[in-house]
Amino acid sequence: MAFFFVAILLIVLLLLIEVPVGFAFGVGALAYGALLGTDTSFHTGFGYTQVSAFSLLAIPLFIMSGTLMGASGISECLLDFVNSFVGRFKGGLGAVTVLTCALFGAISGSASAAIAAIGKIMVPRMIKEGYPPGHATALVAVSSVLALMIPPSIPMIVFAIAIRESVAKCFLATMGSGVLLALIYCGLNFWFLRKNETITVEEPLSPRDTMCDIAKTGKRASLAILMPVIVLGGIYSGIATPTEAGAVALVYTLIVGVLIYRTLPFDNLFNSTVEAARLTGSIIMVLFFLFIMSRGMILAKVPTQFAGVLLSISENKIVILLLINLLLLIMGMIIDDVSGEVLAAIILLPVTQKIGLDPIHFAAIVGTNLGLGNISPPCAPLLYMAGGVTKQPLSTYVDPTMKFLVFGHLPMVFIVTFIPPVALFLPSLLG
Template sequence: MTIGVLFGSFIVLLCLSVPIAIALGLASVATIFVTNPVGIDAFTQNVIEGLDSFPLMAVPLFTFAGDIMGRGGISQKLLDLSNVFFGRWTGGLGVISIVTCLFFAAISGTGSATVAAVGMIMIPAMVKSNYNKPFSGALVATAGTVGTLIPPSITVIIYAVTAGVSVTGMFAAGIGPGILVGIALIIYTLFYSKKHKYKGDPRKYSWKEIFIILLKAVPALLLPVIILGGIYGGIFTPTEAAAVASVYGIIVSVFVYKGVTVKDLPYIGYNSCLLSAAVLIIIGISSGFGQILTITQMPTTIADFILSITSDKIMVLLLINLFLLLIGTFMETNSAVVILAPILLPIVMELGVDPIQFGIIMVLNLAIGFITPPLGANLFMASQVSGIKYDSLAKAIVPWILVMIVVLLFVTFIPQISLKIPDLLITPG
């Protein structure tokens, strides 16, 4: 009865368009009053303890760092640098967009920010060069998904905190799959561009021009080097890295690129707090929600039920992938992580799947939801910054989704794609 009241009320509240955080809280309180699985005092204490986490401090700090660097003109510097190396290729503008998204993702930590920063410049540029308009928008929307994989991904931090695994280890695990996504998207872009004869830029750069462009891009390129080098070099923790990234972002954006003024800093800080607050509230209330699940032994019950149907590792992983792909089409990513990770993790661990690898599988599944209608947050962002109709993007995105699913299968069934880099690095806790 407890599970019926908990999830029944939660689903009803979602159908009434109640925000997920509020729906989780109200469903939990309703369950406490109806079936009394835990006292209201214990529930409240669990909510507070869920927020009492040092790694969670990285969320607002990385959000601030990504926002200020995005506003500081960094995307143009990265695009100029990418154009030097890839502009002459067939489909060069598409490749430039993907490569820039990879670099920008290592700064912003989010998919939507990557789509906005790169899309505003590159989608019009591709359309001007006679690229198919929906194809251009779909390309940038898909490339933006790497923001959830490449460190310092906010979603990866939230999974690490929820699952109780190392943030540093999760950061390292996201590098391989993130690069694989980029390679797969470039291959499809080259194939499509060759078929439709999207020629590259014939311009040749002198060594002096290359040096100047590289010099201007160095401050932007240094940020991921500082973050990852500091973490894996044992100089600072991921949370301390977020603070360093914020200070560095201010210096570069205000004093080097001058795309942001000192007067803009309070607003950017305020906006980062607003964005982070919603995520942190969900995490806190989800801790109380998870306490009720644990007391009722729901994760164990679900695990036993699924394993009673089939104990075949391949089939279980395929079923979980299908489930997560479906969830990603209508549920916000961070919410899905904090709700579903405690339920699904015991199932895969029973089958011998590393919790860090499963985190990447989960994040990649939900990242595909960013480009899958009807939610498709990256599609909406691409539509907004380019003026392309959402319906057109929804049709053009289909082959990109298939490419992403192929990558997902590789990541699911070849653990070393995720685990090789963490195994090579000494990852402090």
């Protein structure tokens, strides 16, 4: 197991000096194989077989459809629709940001896409209406994680494949906590801004005008909202696999963006395709090297040894779950969500099996906790991305971010961990 920790340390050091994630994991995987003294071709063959799985084809399909949705201006339609409900209250734009990130997550399945699409629009708008710039940036950062929790979620697809469980059940495992967290963030947003006197609010409309506004914006956003309904409906009804649903999502997006909205000219279409290819390539590269590394870990019995180490500390299930959550938090701070899902599946699944934890419950814990790590300093990849997109200095948004995490996301991690029905109720409906 010592060689494994050497490889992980090497990966972390490479990530800290800003080596691209795929190359960092590649060097770590090859170094691990060399330390074990095994034949590299044996491991690379396994990695190629794993990333060639039909089910992984869902990843580029969902990435492509999400990228095209963002380029077609769908995010603005969603923002206007949500704004028609809550935008004319003090703090309402903050709630619009949270809820739109949740809706956009159901379309793109990507937190970074939610930051790019929603952050560029909403943060300048909130600042213009008197919101503290740090609060606006923090709200976009923490809300982006909802895209990882509300299906279809790209990290959950990867995790389901890694633990050989139903993708549909893993999707639903984090859906309950994602919806609850969205409501909590909305509540915290209103509470934190209750004494702020700089915020300006549009004049409230009459009930009749409000209904007209909702109908008008709802009509424009209806095609965007319909996409996750079609995709998830196809998956949960058994009509389509996640990969087939991803193909349907892509075709649907092209029809809506090119033929109906006509907001996807050739230049945007080409640039979105290139961006989707780049994202897909980076994810597949990371997965390839992680699968190579996992083969060596399994042969060296690292997961079993790791389980033994944790269980030697305590056999109390509550203590073990707390340790697992601590490890997931640290993991989320250092690496991206997809890499974290695979490592969690390889290293921690044997531990959860020893304490009798349902694998779908474990999927919910991993999905909820890694999202927390991705926006928790000092590394916090999603948090820094939000700051880069909104052009705000770190000092302005660290404090409000920590308030959202401590009073919102951290309690949700404990709720999901120690109240299993939050994670298992929706998956149990699938039988």
